[in-house]
Amino acid sequence: MATRAAGKRRPLLRVQNLKTHFFPDEGTVRAVDGASFEVCAGQTLGIVGESGCGKSVTARSILRIVEHPGEIVEGEIRYLHRTDGREVELDLAQISADGPEMRQIRGGEIAMIFQEPMTSFSPVHPIGSQIVEAIRLHSPLGKREARERAADLLRQVGISRAEARLNEYAYQLSGGLRQRAMIAMALSAEPRVLIADEPTTALDVTTQAQILDLLRQLQTDLGMAIILITHNLGVVAEMCDTVVVMYLGRVVEEGSVDAIFHNPKHPYTRLLLQSIPSLHSEARVPLPTISGAIPHPYNRPEGCPFHNRCPQFIPGTCDRHVPELQALDEEESDQLVSCFLYHEPTDERA
C-alpha cells in the first residue's frame, strides 16, 4: 500500500470552496457545492462518492469545460502554471475558459482521461490522427514528427504494433487498448496533473489492474500528480495517497488513505466502507445498504446534506445547520471532516 509522500510541499493544484451549479429551465442543480482539496506533484488524490455526487463536474470545472447551462459560481482553483521556466499561481476559476492561458493548460499541463474509452474517441477518425492533433496543439512539431511521437507514446503505454495502430479506429481496439490509447493521448504534452475520471469502471478486472499498474508506473516515471476519480474503494486503497469523500457536491471527509480506511470519522464514510464486503465475508451475505434515497439535486435537504440518511442524525442541529469541513482536534492527523459529531455549528442560523 502506498504511503504518504506529501511532506509540506507547495501543492500544484488547490481547489477552494468550489461551487459549480447548473441552471436548466427547471431550476438550479447544485452539482458541486463547496469542494476543497489539494494535490502535490507525484501524489495521487482519490475522489470517491456515489454516482451523481459531482465528481465529474468537479473535474470538468478544473479544466473549465463545464457545459452550458453549468457555471462556476464561487470558489478558487489555484494552479501553479509553468510559463517561461517560472511558476505562476493562477486562479483557473477566474481566467477566461477559452483564453490563451487556459488553452495552454488544458491538455497541456492538466490532462484528463475518461470512463468510456470507446465513446471518448471520435468513431470516424483514426486513433492516430486524434493523438497527433493533441500533440500538435501543444508543441511546434510537424505532421511527420508528431506522428512519430504518437507512435512512441503508444509504445510507452504498452501498445504493440504502434505504427499500425495509429491507422485504426476506436472500435477496432479492445477496451484495455482503447484506455491505453486514451492515456497516451493525455500524456502527449507531458502534463503535470492527470485527472482520471473513473478510468477503469468500464473495464474487466484483469484489464483494470493492468491500467492501474500503468498509471502508477507512468507517475513514477513522469512525476505527475494524479487525481483519480472513482466510486470503487478498492481502487482507492490501492492507488491513492490522500482521499476526498464527496456527498451531494460537498466534501464530507478528507484525509490520508490510512486515516480514511482505518479511522473513518464521517458517518457517510463509515457506511461506504461497510458497504464493501470484507475480505473474509461470504459472497452471498447480503450487504448492508445505506437506507433512504439520495435526494434529488434540485431539492437538497436543509442543514447537513446527509441528514435524511444519517444513522447518527442529531435532531435540531443536523437539519438546521450546515457543517463545515474542519480539522479534527486529534493532533496526530490532518484529517478533515464535516459533521456535527466532531464540532459545533458555527453559523448563526437557528
Place this chain on the structure above:
Amino acid sequence: MAGWLIRRTLFAFATAWAISMLSFVVIQIPPGDYVTSYIAQLQSQGTIFTDDEAQALRDLYGLDQPVILQYFRWLGLMAQGNFGVSFEFNRPVLDVIGDRFLLTIVVSVAALLLTWIVALPIGIYSAVKQYSIGDYAFTFIGFIGLAIPGFLLALVLMYFGFVLFDANVGGLFSPEYAQADWSWDKLWDLMQHMPIPALALGLAGTAFLMRIMRANLLDELRKPYVVTARAKGLTNSQAVLKYPVRVALNPFVSIVPFVLRDIVGGSVIVSIVLSLPTLGPILLKSLIAQDSFLAGTIILLLGVITVVGTLISDILLVILDPRIKFKARGG
C-alpha cells in the same frame, strides 16, 4: 466493405424489381387490353386495322398469355430496348421520353444540392446555438417549409413571377432553346431557369434535413468524445466543427435517399405546374389517356432514379463512416 456494398446492390436490384412489378400493375389495371385501346385510338384518327395486324400486336406483347408471362415478356422487351409504343403520342415510348429523363434527373439533383447547401450550415448553427433567437427563427421557418407542398409553392412562385415581373417563371428553357440541340448556351440557359424549380422542389427537403442535422448534432454534442476534444485544448468551436459535425454527417447522408425520393415524386406535380419538360407532365397525360406503356415506363424510370440515388448514398456512407467497413468485414 465489399460484402456490404454487394448486399446494398442486391437490395437495389430487389427494389427496382419491386418497382417494375408495380409499374406493370399500372400498365395492367386499365380495363380492356392495351392493343384494343391502341386500335381504338388509331381508328378514331382514321387508320384502318386488319384483324391480322391486331393479332400480331397482341402476340408481340403476349396479351393472350397469363399475366405473369406478359410481365416477363415486358421485361424482356425492355431489355432489348423496346419500351412499347405510346398511342397518345403515336411514337415509341423512348422517343416520347427523350431528354425528359435526363432533365428530370438534372432538376432533382439541383433541388437535392440546394437542400444540402442550405440545410447543412443552418442545421449546424441551430444545434450549436440551441434555443437562441436564430435557432427559433430557423426552426419556425423550417416548420413552414415542411408545411408548404411543393406544388403550392410553385403556384405561388408562378403567380408572383407573373404579377411582379410579368414573366412566365415556368419552364426550363427560353423559347429559342426549347427545341434547339444541346450546346453550351443551351446549358447556360438551363442553369438560369433552375432556381425556381429547385426552390419549389427543395424547400420541404431543406426543412427536413435542417431538422435532422440539428437533432443529430445535438445528440453528438453530448457525446464524451467532444469533451475529450475540448480537454485536449481545442476551443469549443474547433472541437465542434472537427468532430461532432463530421459524425453527424452520417445519418444526414443516409437520410438523403428519402429526400431524393420525395423530390423525384414531387417533381411530377411541380413540373406540371411549372410546365417543365420533365417526365411529370407526360406521366399525367399518359395516365389520363390510359396510355399504359408510357405511364408504366415513366413510373419505372422515376423509381430507378431513386434506387440509383440510394445506392450512391450507400457508397458515400461507406466512405464517410469507417464503422460500416468494419461491421461488413466482421460479419
Place this chain on the structure above:
Amino acid sequence: MAEDHTTRTIESNVAVGVAREEERISVATQWQLTWWRFRKHKVANIAAIVLIMYYVVVLFADFFAYADPNLPAAKRGLLPPQPIHLFDEDGWNPHVLAFEGSRDPETFERVYKILGDQQISVQFFAQGLEYEILGIIPWDRHLIGVSDDAGGALAQEHVSLLGTDIQGRDMWSRIIFATSISMTIGLIAVAISQILGIVIGGVSGYFGGLIDTVIQRIIEIVRSIPQIPLLMGIAAAVPKDWSIEQIYFAITILLALILWTELARVVRGRFLSLREEDFVMAAELAGASRMRIILRHMVPSFLSHIIAATTLAIPTIIISETSLSFLGLGLRPPAISWGVLLQQAQNIQVLALSPWLLLPALPVIVAILAFNFLGDGLRDAADPYGT
C-alpha cells in the same frame, strides 16, 4: 477472489432502495408527466386549439357556409372578394359593397365595378338556406348572411366574402365544405394505415427472426419508392363511373397502403427495446401469456408514441390527397376538397387576374402546420429524451 469482492461498487448497494421509489413515482405519474410536458409546449397547445377549430367547422359546415357550394351562377363568375365593413358613417352597420358586372366587349371577360353607394347589409347568425345540424336538427341560421330586414334575400346571391370561382360558385362556402372532406379523408386513411402499421410492426418486433427480416426488407422497399407517381398511376385507374363515395373510399385505402411503414418501424423499434426491459421479462417469467403481455404491458407503454406518430402522419395524407385531386386524379367534381378547389388555380392567366383562387392553399398549409406542431409537441411530451 478477494480482489473481486473489493471492486464491488458502491452504487450497486445503494441503488436498490432508490430504484423502488422511482419506479412507483414513474408508474403513477406517467400520463400526468406526459400531459404536464405537453402543456409546457406552447406552440403545440396553440396548434391543438387551431385543430379543434377546424373540426368545429367540419361538424357545422352548413352553419359556417352561407351558399350552396355547387350552385353555378353564370353572371357571378370570378367575383373578387367582398370584405365586410363593420361600420359606416352612422356607426355599427356591417355591410358589403355591391358589384355591378358586365362583359368587356373586346375580351369577353366579365369585369366588375364596385358600386360605392350601394351597401348590402349583412348580419351574423342570419337566416338563410335551410339545413340540418349534424344531419338531424333542421335550422336555417348561418354565421353570416344578408340582413333579415332585406326581405328573404339569399346571401349567395349578394355576398362573395372570398370571391367566386370560374363558375360563379362562392369560394368561402366551397372552402368550408372542402375542409370537411379534406380533414376527414385523412383521418380514416390514417386510422387504417396506423392499424396496419401497429400490427405489422408489432409482429415484426415481437417475433423477430426471419419474419422480422422479411418484413423489414419489404418496408425498406416500400419506403424507397416515390409515392406520388405510384399513387397517380393507381388513382388514374379508378373507373370514371364510380360514385364520389367509391372514389373517396378508394383514395383512402390507397393512401393507407402507402403510409403504414412509418409507424410499423416505430412500433417495431419499441417492441424490440421493450422486450429487453425488466417488466416484460418478469411478466414472461411469471407465466403471463404473450397476448396478455402485449395488451397489458407493451401497448400502454407506447400508446403515447402511437398518438404522436399518428398526428404526424396526417399531414402526409393531406398533402397526398390534395396533390392527387389537384391533378384531377383524386376526388373529382362535384366532390369538393382543397385539391379540387386548387385545380382552378392551375391556369396562370386566370390566376393572375383572380388570385383568390389560390386561397384554398391557406387552410391546407395551416392544417399541416398545426398537425406538425401538435405531433412534435406530443412526441416530445411522450419521449423527452428522443429514443
